[in-house]
Amino acid sequence: MGEKPPSPLPLSPGGRGVGGEGGQCYELNLIDTPGHVDFNYEVSRSLAACEGAILLVDASQGVQAQTVANAYLAMENDLTIVPVLNKIDMPIARPDEVIAEMEHAVGVSAAEVLRVSAKSGLGIDELFKAIIERIPPPPGDPMAPLTALVYNSHFDTFKGVVVYVRVMDGVLRKGQRIRLMRGATEHEVAELGQFRPAPTACNVLSAGQVGYFMAQIKTIADVHIGDTVTDAANPTDTPLTGYKEPKPMVYSGLYPVENKDFEELRESLAKLRLNDSSFVFQPEVSEGLGFGFRCGFLGMLHREIIQQRLERDSELELVQTAPNVTYEVLTRKGEILAIDNPQKVPEAGQIEEFREPIVRISFLLPAANIGDLMQLCSERRGIYVRTEYLSPTRAILVYEMPLAEVIYDLYDKLKSVTHGYGTMDYEFLGYRPADLVRLDVLVHHKRVDALSTIVHRATADRRGRRLLKKLREEIDRHLFEVILQAAIGSRIIARESIAPMKKNVTAKCYGGDITRKRKLWAKQAAGKKRMKQVGQVDIPQEAFLAVLETDQ
Amino acid sequence: MRSSSDRPPAWLWPRAAYVHVPFCAHRCSYCDFAIAVGQDHLIELYLDALSAELATLGTPEPVQTIFLGGGTPTYLSAAQLARLLGDVTRWLSAEPGHEFTVEANPGTLDADKVVVLASHGVTRVSLGAQSFHPHLLRALERDHAPQDVSRAVEIVRKRIGQISLDLIFGVPEQTEGEWQDDLERALGLGPDHVSTYGLTYEKGTPLWKRRGRGEVVALGEEQELALYARGIDTLEAAGFEHYEISNFALPGRRSRHNQVYWANEAYFGFGMGAARYLNGRRELNTRSLKGYLQRALAGESTTFQSEELSPEERARETMALQLRRKEGIGRAAFRAQTGYDLDALAGPAIARHVELGLLGDDGGHVFLTRRGKYVADALIERLL
Numbered sequence: 001m002g003e004k005p006p007s008p009l010p011l012s013p014g015g016r017g018v019g020g021e022g023g024q025c026y027e028l029n030l031i032d033t034p035g036h037v038d039f040n041y042e043v044s045r046s047l048a049a050c051e052g053a054i055l056l057v058d059a060s061q062g063v064q065a066q067t068v069a070n071a072y073l074a075m076e077n078d079l080t081i082v083p084v085l086n087k088i089d090m091p092i093a094r095p096d097e098v099i100a101e102m103e104h105a106v107g108v109s110a111a112e113v114l115r116v117s118a119k120s121g122l123g124i125d126e127l128f129k130a131i132i133e134r135i136p137p138p139p140g141d142p143m144a145p146l147t148a149l150v151y152n153s154h155f156d157t158f159k160g161v162v163v164y165v166r167v168m169d170g171v172l173r174k175g176q177r178i179r180l181m182r183g184a185t186e187h188e189v190a191e192l193g194q195f196r197p198a199p200t201a202c203n204v205l206s207a208g209q210v211g212y213f214m215a216q217i218k219t220i221a222d223v224h225i226g227d228t229v230t231d232a233a234n235p236t237d238t239p240l241t242g243y244k245e246p247k248p249m250v251y252s253g254l255y256p257v258e259n260k261d262f263e264e265l266r267e268s269l270a271k272l273r274l275n276d277s278s279f280v281f282q283p284e285v286s287e288g289l290g291f292g293f294r295c296g297f298l299g300m301l302h303r304e305i306i307q308q309r310l311e312r313d314s315e316l317e318l319v320q321t322a323p324n325v326t327y328e329v330l331t332r333k334g335e336i337l338a339i340d341n342p343q344k345v346p347e348a349g350q351i352e353e354f355r356e357p358i359v360r361i362s363f364l365l366p367a368a369n370i371g372d373l374m375q376l377c378s379e380r381r382g383i384y385v386r387t388e389y390l391s392p393t394r395a396i397l398v399y400e401m402p403l404a405e406v407i408y409d410l411y412d413k414l415k416s417v418t419h420g421y422g423t424m425d426y427e428f429l430g431y432r433p434a435d436l437v438r439l440d441v442l443v444h445h446k447r448v449d450a451l452s453t454i455v456h457r458a459t460a461d462r463r464g465r466r467l468l469k470k471l472r473e474e475i476d477r478h479l480f481e482v483i484l485q486a487a488i489g490s491r492i493i494a495r496e497s498i499a500p501m502k503k504n505v506t507a508k509c510y511g512g513d514i515t516r517k518r519k520l521w522a523k524q525a526a527g528k529k530r531m532k533q534v535g536q537v538d539i540p541q542e543a544f545l546a547v548l549e550t551d552q
Numbered sequence: 553m554r555s556s557s558d559r560p561p562a563w564l565w566p567r568a569a570y571v572h573v574p575f576c577a578h579r580c581s582y583c584d585f586a587i588a589v590g591q592d593h594l595i596e597l598y599l600d601a602l603s604a605e606l607a608t609l610g611t612p613e614p615v616q617t618i619f620l621g622g623g624t625p626t627y628l629s630a631a632q633l634a635r636l637l638g639d640v641t642r643w644l645s646a647e648p649g650h651e652f653t654v655e656a657n658p659g660t661l662d663a664d665k666v667v668v669l670a671s672h673g674v675t676r677v678s679l680g681a682q683s684f685h686p687h688l689l690r691a692l693e694r695d696h697a698p699q700d701v702s703r704a705v706e707i708v709r710k711r712i713g714q715i716s717l718d719l720i721f722g723v724p725e726q727t728e729g730e731w732q733d734d735l736e737r738a739l740g741l742g743p744d745h746v747s748t749y750g751l752t753y754e755k756g757t758p759l760w761k762r763r764g765r766g767e768v769v770a771l772g773e774e775q776e777l778a779l780y781a782r783g784i785d786t787l788e789a790a791g792f793e794h795y796e797i798s799n800f801a802l803p804g805r806r807s808r809h810n811q812v813y814w815a816n817e818a819y820f821g822f823g824m825g826a827a828r829y830l831n832g833r834r835e836l837n838t839r840s841l842k843g844y845l846q847r848a849l850a851g852e853s854t855t856f857q858s859e860e861l862s863p864e865e866r867a868r869e870t871m872a873l874q875l876r877r878k879e880g881i882g883r884a885a886f887r888a889q890t891g892y893d894l895d896a897l898a899g900p901a902i903a904r905h906v907e908l909g910l911l912g913d914d915g916g917h918v919f920l921t922r923r924g925k926y927v928a929d930a931l932i933e934r935l936l
Binding site: 479480500501502503504505506507508509510511512514515517518521524525528536 | 570586748749750751752773774776777780797798810813814816819821825826827828829834836857859865869872873876904905908910925926927928929930931932933934936
């Protein structure tokens with residue numbers, strides 16, 4: 001019985017036994033990985049638990065930016081890559097072209113590429129054969145002390161934390177007393193299983209196998225991804241290297257519309273964190289919005305997912321501020337400050353250097369759209385790195401760009417420039433100095449801290465003007481003229497005003513009208529309640545996101 | 553019969569009564585009132601039902617004001633009117649110096665009906681003139697002609713002391729010149745009282761639908777404001793007092809009945825769709841003609857909606873209504889009526905709007921300034 005655990009890209013986590021050539025039985029252990037750039041760290045974790053990777057490419061869509069990024073991740077982890085072209089049975093499939101792209105983009109040879117249709121089963125036997133032949137069996141000694149890598153976990157309301165592991169050495173048994181080496185906590189394995197692909201209980205996971213266990217662990221914070229599981233009585237001397245903790249890249253403020261909901265919001269956020277340790281939050285106070293939380297996300301998709309879960313799980317009315325990346329400020333005194341909120345930007349006089357995060361971003365797109373994309377990238381302060389043609393019609397374009405210019409809507413813009421055919425992926429390069437300033441917004445002469453943003457000085461005027469225009473649309477007319485101003489420090493760079501309401505009076509108010517009117521007042525008052533009042537101005541939630549949409 | 557003095561205060565127990573006559577020849581384009589068109593065969597039955605509802609009072613109630621509205625009360629024949637007024641005055645006994653208003657359509661009023669009205673103690677006729685321009689009357693789907701108004705005024709004046717004219721402004725395509733002309737022609741008829749109503753597009757009305765289909769275009773806010781302001785200027789110059797958002801009167805000629813509503817005082821209501829306010833409870837009769845007839849004739853309650861407000865809600869409602877009046881809210885009277893201190897309810901908001909020039913405050917009263925009247929709804933909403 002030989003064992004071969006490779007790691008394919010995307011399927012549900014699984015392991016299954018198959019009958020091989022000549023009656024030999026092989027067990028293939030599979031780990032699924034997500035495709036979005038926000039969750040790249042999750043791909044890295046999974047790859048570290050594998051010997052090989054199935055690189056799946058859609059025969060009609062062709063190579064995506066993520067394909068390239070993930071292939072390189074696999075190579076960095078010394079994994080054997082099994083390139084697979086899927087959906088070859090589709091009428092719009094263009095296998096030869098796509099295989100040529102794969103050759104160019106990730107350096108596989110055309111002869112290695114397997115052509116399959118997961119839907120019809122075409123080429124699946126050949127795929128299994130290739131996995132068995134090409135991917136080396138996992139090393140590992142079942143007789144050695146237990147060493148297992150925690151590559152993921154999730155929280156189950158009934159069972160507590162479910163820990164996903166790859167056993168490197170030794171065996172993991174039901175009822176075994178185990179130790180999580182990082183926190184040195186000990187637990188007893190209550191349930192153990194493999195993904196086949198549905199979770200299926202078993203009694204033993206041995207070196208080379210992938211599976212899950214539950215051990216009555218109450219909170220996900222007790223389980224560190226990348227940690228080593230070992231036997232409490234017979235521990236290993238050498239814990240596994242583990243992973244780098246993913247760092248939040250994007251921050252935004254989250255405020256309850258009603259201050260009294262603060263505690264409830266805290267509880268909801270804590271609950272979300274139970275299942276997602278990459279999401280962080282801490283209380284903060286805004287003059288305009290009151291008490292709320294600064295929340296850190298891996299990226300914009302992650303932020304959206306968290307927001308959707310919050311909306312689904314609680315009935316709280318929330319105001320969300322525009323997201324920002326984490327900046328760094330080197331002060332005159334030589335300190336380095338991490339700026340995850342525009343409010344934390346020190347006085348201009350104290351700043352020696354203002355730094356922003358830079359990413360290397362790769363676009364994979366139809367060659368016809370290169371010109372438009374280059375234009376877009378230069379507007380976003382991108383620095384051109386290189387172009388690679390995968391074929392006469394498809395190219396990879398690489399730029400270095402401030403992350404701040406990427407997170408807002410670059411993906412949407414890419415999709416619109418390429419009519420949906422472009423994809424992108426990026427990796428963090430580091431911090432670089434830039435001429436950055438804090439752009440403030442004054443509503444009726446009062447600074448609204450939640451509307452402040454950090455922008456490049458060169459774009460500050462334009463952004464300020466656009467932001468005010470957008471705010472002007474979002475804020476209703478009042479009984480007085482509302483003045484909107486954008487400022488850098490004490491310098492006003494843009495001004496708009498919202499004309500006061502001129503006529504707003506119902507003609508008739510007699511006996512039968514009174515109840516109706518009162519209900520209308522109550523309805524309007526309820527609408528007002530969903531707004532944040534700054535000074536005498538009611539600001540709707542949408543206005544706080546106006547900063548996001550200033551590039552139209 | 554009881555006299556005024558041994559009754560609870562006017563905000564709890566009514567000295568005012570409203571009676572509704574829903575019948576109309578047809579529905580005007582802007583109308584969303586409780587009316588009945590093409591149901592003339594039910595008029596006699598309706599009078600029976602109304603009589604039965606009035607009889608639920610048990611004993612005649614002394615009142616100071618009666619308002620007979622519609623619908624079109626004068627759509628009834630002289631004989632039907634006589635019967636109706638007979639029943640009304642049997643159960644609602646007018647105290648000395650009373651005011652008794654009847655709404656009338658210039659097209660359906662004739663000398664016989666005026667005689668009937670006068671002989672039953674009617675003191676005031678409110679004529680729905682709306683406009684003197686045929687194309688505007690057409691847009692509103694009013695079925696009278698401009699000259700009907702002067703004819704009606706003439707015959708009313710022979711028998712009845714006070715005349716009020718209703719005018720509508722803000723009709724699609726109406727110009728300032730046309731509005732000025734309407735105002736002047738109305739003043740030329742020598743009314744005691746004028747109401748100017750800004751046209752409202754009520755949901756579901758023919759006019760509302762037409763606007764939705766783009767067949768008519770509502771006037772802009774600036775235009776409406778200009779018309780409203782012109783109405784105020786013209787009527788004030790003619791000696792009329794602008795005593796409520798939409799109402800103007802010569803000295804001593806205010807509508808006493810309507811002031812009951814704006815004071816948030818109590819009133820009786822009889823007839824289909826009629827509202828009443830008794831002992832702090834608001835009630836609404838059913839708006840269905842058949843439902844009203846069946847229930848009233850069977851001696852059952854005609855009430856279809858009923859609500860009682862908390863003391864604070866009542867106080868806030870009082871604030872909202874009284875602010876529509878020229879004199880606004882009197883602090884002492886407000887406290888006596890509601891048990892609440894005006895400034896405790898809305899002091900900071902009042903001060904803010906005084907500062908904005910939208911409210912006046914002379915210490916005793918808080919009232920709308922001219923600019924405040926233009927935005928009264930938004931302002932009231934912020935005080936609540």
